[in-house]
Amino acid sequence: MSDVIFEVSEGVGRVTLNRPRAINALTTAMLADIGDQLSRWRDDPSIESVHLRGAGERGLCSGADVRALRADVLARGEISAEVFFSVEYAVDALIATYPKRVRADLFGIAMGGGLGLSAHCTERVVRADSRLAMPETIIGIFPDVGVLFELSRAPGELGTHLALTGGSIGAADAVLVGLADRSEGEVPAGELADRRGWIDECYAGDDPLAIVHRLAAHDEAEARATAALIRQRCPFSVAVSLAAIRRAALLPDVVSVLAQDLGLAVPMVLRADFAEGVRAQLVDKDRNPSWRPGRLEDVNxxxxxALFAGV
Structure with missing residues (x-):
């Protein structure tokens, strides 16, 4: 079976991500096929809308197949990163500007590149088992695929909190922060609204080290635990993610944020932190990465x- 299945029924073009054993992780070939098919359906008057879903029970999409990307970058260098991100972001931009209604079912795990395909759709539906995240600071990069557009416009500093920690959220919070439009079925109450006080207070400003210090000194135990969590993330990624979300707040649309992402993504995956983060999280799974630099205090x-100079 193909890694992506395309079907048409009663005017609806259905896209099914079909790598269930990998939680439908995205490859360059999958993304290219999706882009080609969506382009054809865009110009086909018999197609009234598009429906994006994932095969299996574990989730819509765990994101890009970063293990494969890591191996390709280690083997072929910059060109492999340029090809992958150019294809991925072009598809995300196509969906964000699509002239027909696009529905995405964000069930189970919907993270990273999976949100690039779904978070910019016309109709984004979550359910009780949905877990959404942009966990890129865990693997040495930054929240990309245009999602900083939505996160930068979330209430208060909730989007900054999610961008820096890489934390996951359920259905109710996905609607709250603007990554989903509605839920189907009965979903548990969200958690972020009750945390707005310390999140808005601590995440203010453009200095990642000051943010961590405020979190660490806060009266709320959860804020102090969050400071320790951010300390475990890639320090350079945390600093880049904060700068990127602040810039995204000033950009007019998803396509503009994707252009910023493209300028950042290639140099970020060429850094040693990306290979090390993926190794620790997904290859050796020791969860003990050795970041360079190892502390936020040492990030220049x-x-x-300079990373943003050419963006």
Whole structure:
């Protein structure tokens, strides 16, 4: 069977991600096929809408197949990263600007590149088992695929909290932060609204180290635990993610954020942190990455600024 299944029924073009054993992780070939088919359906008057879903029971999509991307980057270098991200972001932009209604079913795990395909759709539906996240700071990169557009417009500093921690949220919170439109069935209450006080207070500003210090000194035990959590993330990724979400707040649309992402993604995956983060999380699974630099205190703000110079 193909890794992506395309079907048409009663004017609806159905896209089914079909790698259930990998929670439908995305490859370059899958993304290219989706882009080609969506382009054909866009110009086909018999197709009235599109429906995106995932095969299996575990979720819509766990994101890009970063193990394969890591291996390809280690073997072929910059060109492999340029090809993958150019194809991925072009599909995300196509969905974000699609002239027909696109529904996405964000069941189970919907993370990373899976949100790139779904979070910009016309109708984004979650359910009780939905778990959404942009966990890129865990593997040495930053929340990409245009999702910083939505996160930068979430209430208060909730989007900043999710971008820096890489934490996952359920259906109710997905609607709250603007990554989903509605839920189907009975879903549990969200958690983020009750945390707005310390999140908005601690995540203010453009200095990642100041944010961590405020979290660590806060009266709320959960804030202090979050400071420790961010300390476990890739320090350079945390700094880049904060700068990127602040810039995304000033950009007019998803396509503009995707353009920023493209300028950042290639140099980020060429850094040693990406290979090390994927190794620790998904290859050796020791969950003990060795980041360079190892602390937020040692991140050079000039190096972060230089990354954005050409964006």
């Amino acid at each position: 703000p000039a190096e972060v600024a």
